[in-house]
Amino acid sequence: MRTRTLLASRRLSTRIVALFLGLLLLVQAAGFGVISATIEGSARGTLARELEVGERIWRRLLEQKADALVQGATLLAADYGFRSAVSSGDTDTLGSALENHSARIGAQIGAWIDTTLEVKAVHDEGGSMADTAVLQRVAAELARQPRASQVALLGGRPFRFVAVPVKAPLVIGWVLMGFPIDLALLEDMRDLSGLQVVLATPGADGRLQAGVSTLGANAADALRSGDDSAVVDGTQMVTRRVSLAAGSGASVVLLRPVADAVAPFRQLQWLLLAITLVAVAVFGIVSVFMARHITTPLRTLVGASVRLGQGDYTQPLQHTDRSDEIGDLAKAFDTMRVNIAAHAAEVHQLAYRDRLTGLPNRAQFRAAVRDAIETGAHAGSQFAVVMLDLNRFKHVNDVLGYRFGDLLLKAVAERITGHGVREGDLVARLSGDEFALLLLGADATLALAVAERIADVFELPLLLEDQTVDLSAGFGIACWPAHASDADVLLSRAEVAMYTAKRKTASALVYDPVIDVGSAQTLSLLSELRHALDHDELRLFLQPKIALATGKMVAAEALVRWQHPSRGMLPPVQFIPYAEQTGFVRQLTLWMFEATARAWPQLAALGIQRVSVNLSSRDLMDTELPAKLDAILARHGMTSAAFCLEITESAIMDEPQRAQATLVALSAAGFKLSIDDFGTGYSSLAYLKQLPVDELKIDKSFVIGMEGDADDAKIVRLIIDLAHNLNLTVVAEGVENAAVMAQLRALACDEAQGYHLCRPVPVPELVAFAARWQARPNEAASAALH
Amino acid sequence: MIHRPLPRRCALWLSASVLAGASQAATVELSLQAGDGKPLADAVVFLESKEARAAAKPSAGVEIEQAAKRFTHRVSVVTLGSEVAFPNRDKVRHHVYSFSPTKTFELKLYAGTPANPVLFDKAGIAVLGCNIHDNMVAWVVVVETPYHGLSSADGKVKLDNVPPGSYRLRSWHPGLPTGAPALDQALTVAADGTAATLRLPVVGGTAP
Numbered sequence: 002m003r004t005r006t007l008l009a010s011r012r013l014s015t016r017i018v019a020l021f022l023g024l025l026l027l028v029q030a031a032g033f034g035v036i037s038a039t040i041e042g043s044a045r046g047t048l049a050r051e052l053e054v055g056e057r058i059w060r061r062l063l064e065q066k067a068d069a070l071v072q073g074a075t076l077l078a079a080d081y082g083f084r085s086a087v088s089s090g091d092t093d094t095l096g097s098a099l100e101n102h103s104a105r106i107g108a109q110i111g112a113w114i115d116t117t118l119e120v121k122a123v124h125d126e127g128g129s130m131a132d133t134a135v136l137q138r139v140a141a142e143l144a145r146q147p148r149a150s151q152v153a154l155l156g157g158r159p160f161r162f163v164a165v166p167v168k169a170p171l172v173i174g175w176v177l178m179g180f181p182i183d184l185a186l187l188e189d190m191r192d193l194s195g196l197q198v199v200l201a202t203p204g205a206d207g208r209l210q211a212g213v214s215t216l217g218a219n220a221a222d223a224l225r226s227g228d229d230s231a232v233v234d235g236t237q238m239v240t241r242r243v244s245l246a247a248g249s250g251a252s253v254v255l256l257r258p259v260a261d262a263v264a265p266f267r268q269l270q271w272l273l274l275a276i277t278l279v280a281v282a283v284f285g286i287v288s289v290f291m292a293r294h295i296t297t298p299l300r301t302l303v304g305a306s307v308r309l310g311q312g313d314y315t316q317p318l319q320h321t322d323r324s325d326e327i328g329d330l331a332k333a334f335d336t337m338r339v340n341i342a343a344h345a346a347e348v349h350q351l352a353y354r355d356r357l358t359g360l361p362n363r364a365q366f367r368a369a370v371r372d373a374i375e376t377g378a379h380a381g382s383q384f385a386v387v388m389l390d391l392n393r394f395k396h397v398n399d400v401l402g403y404r405f406g407d408l409l410l411k412a413v414a415e416r417i418t419g420h421g422v423r424e425g426d427l428v429a430r431l432s433g434d435e436f437a438l439l440l441l442g443a444d445a446t447l448a449l450a451v452a453e454r455i456a457d458v459f460e461l462p463l464l465l466e467d468q469t470v471d472l473s474a475g476f477g478i479a480c481w482p483a484h485a486s487d488a489d490v491l492l493s494r495a496e497v498a499m500y501t502a503k504r505k506t507a508s509a510l511v512y513d514p515v516i517d518v519g520s521a522q523t524l525s526l527l528s529e530l531r532h533a534l535d536h537d538e539l540r541l542f543l544q545p546k547i548a549l550a551t552g553k554m555v556a557a558e559a560l561v562r563w564q565h566p567s568r569g570m571l572p573p574v575q576f577i578p579y580a581e582q583t584g585f586v587r588q589l590t591l592w593m594f595e596a597t598a599r600a601w602p603q604l605a606a607l608g609i610q611r612v613s614v615n616l617s618s619r620d621l622m623d624t625e626l627p628a629k630l631d632a633i634l635a636r637h638g639m640t641s642a643a644f645c646l647e648i649t650e651s652a653i654m655d656e657p658q659r660a661q662a663t664l665v666a667l668s669a670a671g672f673k674l675s676i677d678d679f680g681t682g683y684s685s686l687a688y689l690k691q692l693p694v695d696e697l698k699i700d701k702s703f704v705i706g707m708e709g710d711a712d713d714a715k716i717v718r719l720i721i722d723l724a725h726n727l728n729l730t731v732v733a734e735g736v737e738n739a740a741v742m743a744q745l746r747a748l749a750c751d752e753a754q755g756y757h758l759c760r761p762v763p764v765p766e767l768v769a770f771a772a773r774w775q776a777r778p779n780e781a782a783s784a785a786l787h
Numbered sequence: 788m789i790h791r792p793l794p795r796r797c798a799l800w801l802s803a804s805v806l807a808g809a810s811q812a813a814t815v816e817l818s819l820q821a822g823d824g825k826p827l828a829d830a831v832v833f834l835e836s837k838e839a840r841a842a843a844k845p846s847a848g849v850e851i852e853q854a855a856k857r858f859t860h861r862v863s864v865v866t867l868g869s870e871v872a873f874p875n876r877d878k879v880r881h882h883v884y885s886f887s888p889t890k891t892f893e894l895k896l897y898a899g900t901p902a903n904p905v906l907f908d909k910a911g912i913a914v915l916g917c918n919i920h921d922n923m924v925a926w927v928v929v930v931e932t933p934y935h936g937l938s939s940a941d942g943k944v945k946l947d948n949v950p951p952g953s954y955r956l957r958s959w960h961p962g963l964p965t966g967a968p969a970l971d972q973a974l975t976v977a978a979d980g981t982a983a984t985l986r987l988p989v990v991g992g993t994a995p
Binding site: 079081084085088090116168169170171172173 | 884886888891914915916917918921923924964965966
């Protein structure tokens with residue numbers, strides 16, 4: 002039980018020791034058992050042989066004693082006086098001679114047998130128990146073997162008989178002498194053989210009784226037990242029964258204590274036990290040391306791996322100098338430690354460094370800001386965060402490729418770190434083209450100065466692979482603790498300031514809680530927008546398009562306004578960009594279609610032949626769009642020809658393949674397609690040619706500028722010529738005065754749209770406008786309508 | 788001593804040859820054989836009858852010498868009343884004795900010839916031994932007839948001067964069982980003599 006517990010122990014050392022000791026004990030026990038069994042068998046074998054030898058000794062002893070008795074009797078028979086007495090023929094004389102001479106040699110029974118083997122006279126020292134028939138039989142036997150003795154029972158007691166002839170000088174008869182088998186004989190036997198001897202004779206009831214014996218009072222025990230063993234006075238003995246006289250049942254039992262034969266082996270067993278105990282002790286000590294030799298280093302390895310698990314890779318492992326498996330394990334652990342440390346450093350690098358520029362990334366920057374806040378809180382110091390975002394970087398990527406974009410970012414990083422910042426300032430690349438600086442100890446003024454300096458550095462054109470790139474960026478600044486107490490809030494405020502700067506095309510702006518109102522508003526814009534869609538807060542505005550050739554209102558562009566419950570009417574620029582970012586713009590597009598379709602009957606009544614609706618790049622990615630539009634048309638009983646879909650070049654170029662597929666499908670469905678803001682993008686004419694486009698819409702920047710800028714005017718004319726050559730119609734937007742309108746008409750532009758004609762208005766106002774427009778006296782007067 | 792009757796199975800062949808000669812005395816020639824038919828020496832034969840007993844006289848000058856630790860005569864035949872001397876020719880002393888009922892005597896250790904010879908006054912067979920030398924044995928057959936003899940080495944016995952008539956022919960040899968009496972058979976002695984062959988149930992031609 003204990004062994005099992007030890008083996009089940011969780012301690013390796015305990016298990017090793019228990020296992021070794023257990024095995025040793027098992028082997029020893031097995032050996033002990035085998036030896037014990039062998040000893041037992043061997044001892045029994047030895048005893049059996051000893052008893053066998055004992056029987057031979059007994060028989061030889063009887064023969065020797067018989068010889069002596071025969072010799073004695075022979076001498077007696079030769080005695081002249083005895084012979085005279087025997088020859089006298091007088092019975093009394095004969096009897097007394099037998100008595101006398103028997104006593105001389107110690108015989109208890111003496112008998113005279115004549116030559117015819119008849120018993121003539123008997124003397125019995127012990128009484129009148131001599132049985133003449135027995136004597137006669139014995140005499141007859143002995144007459145045949147004169148030198149032998151014969152054992153026979155008389156009165157239940159065994160006697161040895163010898164018979165010798167009496168010669169005078171011829172044989173005149175035999176004298177028979179009987180000697181009891183007595184203790185002296187048995188003691189002789191015991192002294193000779195070392196065996197105990199018990200005489201057994203059949204009693205009156207036929208059962209054996211113990212006669213004389215060397216065992217004394219315990220003799221009866223010897224007869225009580227089994228065939229070849231007995232327990233005498235508590236001692237195990239091996240026995241052997243030797244018949245005394247055939248047919249008489251009398252026997253002697255030879256006994257030998259088992260212990261006598263086993264005794265030498267017992268000593269051996271004790272010695273073996275002592276050796277076992279010593280071996281167990283030695284084994285125990287040695288295996289404890291061995292186990293410690295193994296488990297102690299294991300424990301230190303466990304400790305080392307715990308330290309590794311806690312991220313402590315600094316401490317080299319012990320036991321690496323060992324040449325055994327433990328040493329190998331320790332070396333492997335140490336190698337693992339070194340590799341993990343390297344790996345951890347690399348992970349740290351990956352986690353906190355920007356791969357491209359080698360600058361800290363957003364996570365690192367954020368941590369640095371937190372550290373700075375903590376330090377600042379203790380030291381009472383301040384710091385500023387400058388965040389900057391490159392302008393038009395997306396276009397660089399689009400036109401010159403990402404590889405070039407990457408080179409540009411690296412160059413920017415170098416410029417910021419090399420020229421723009423002070424020693425100790427932290428520069429990080431937060432994402433894409435967004436960088437940030439942590440200026441410890443700086444206030445808003447100093448941060449602004451830094452931002453200005455970086456902006457100045459950016460002024461220098463950057464030459465990359467034979468391409469000259471103009472850099473510009475928007476800078477936002479937020480200070481701690483002035484603008485925020487929390488790192489994340491501080492960063493977002495710097496970002497807000499930066500976006501505001503970009504929007505205002507200012508170079509750098511310091512965060513002001515005022516601008517953050519808009520920022521905060523945009524954060525919840527999306528959910529509000531959803532709400533607006535569901536609660537009918539969006540309004541359809543339309544801006545008419547006038548056919549320049551006829552002066553008639555032939556079309557309109559559908560635009561969306563948000564009637565915000567608290568902020569009033571919001572222009573698209575305040576929510577469309579976010580809707581585009583989130584994809585919500587697709588719902589807006591569908592809403593536009595729906596609203597336009599509802600308004601269609603009114604519009605058609607005004608003479609409007611088609612309404613333009615803007616599609617975003619998200620819409621173009623939606624392969625379901627044609628089906629959805631179809632459903633709307635079907636619901637309102639409209640034809641697709643009533644819609645013109647305006648798409649900006651950049652929307653197409655985001656993913657030209659899918660965009661083209663969608664456009665082809667829409668065109669096939671009967672929708673007219675128009676390229677919006679034409680002239681600002683980078684699309685190739687060859688690509689344009691592949692699109693099923695019906696109309697080009699000249700970007701308003703050219704139209705606005707054509708009055709004062711000859712180049713813009715040329716571009717407008719080129720676009721108009723190009724479109725007409727490609728059999729496309731041309732729409733000019735941003736028509737803000739009559740002069741431009743006149744120019745466009747001169748250039749044979751097909752349609753015009755702009756504030757000079759009408760700003761985007763709700764349907765009722767459009768109706769009103771249409772009425773006024775119809776009633777206008779002439780072209781010049783139209784300008785006066787505004 | 789217990790006597791047991793011996794089977795009388797001895798055969799007797801009588802030759803009918805009648806010797807010519809005196810009518811007063813005849814010669815009886817007997818030839819003795821052992822059981823295997825070989826000549827039997829030292830066999831005693833004697834003829835008994837009332838007349839013969841009357842005619843018997845003690846033998847005179849009978850000696851049984853001892854020489855070389857032997858009785859010179861193993862078997863002697865004497866008539867009743869004879870005195871026998873036991874001269875010792877050896878240098879060692881002898882102690883001659885007999886426990887036989889025929890004559891029990893003892894000549895205690897002696898050298899030379901004991902003063903008194905031993906008188907055998909009872910018919911029968913006496914076995915003599917020496918108490919010193921167990922190997923010495925001799926027999927004395929005491930008969931009551933003058934007609935007795937001892938077979939020679941060729942087994943022949945010749946009895947002279949035997950009056951013709953009827954006799955009991957007795958024959959004995961040491962080879963017969965101890966204590967056995969002499970064999971007994973009838974014999975008629977013719978005037979001109981008688982010859983007969985006797986076969987005794989003993990083994991071999993010599994005494995034990």
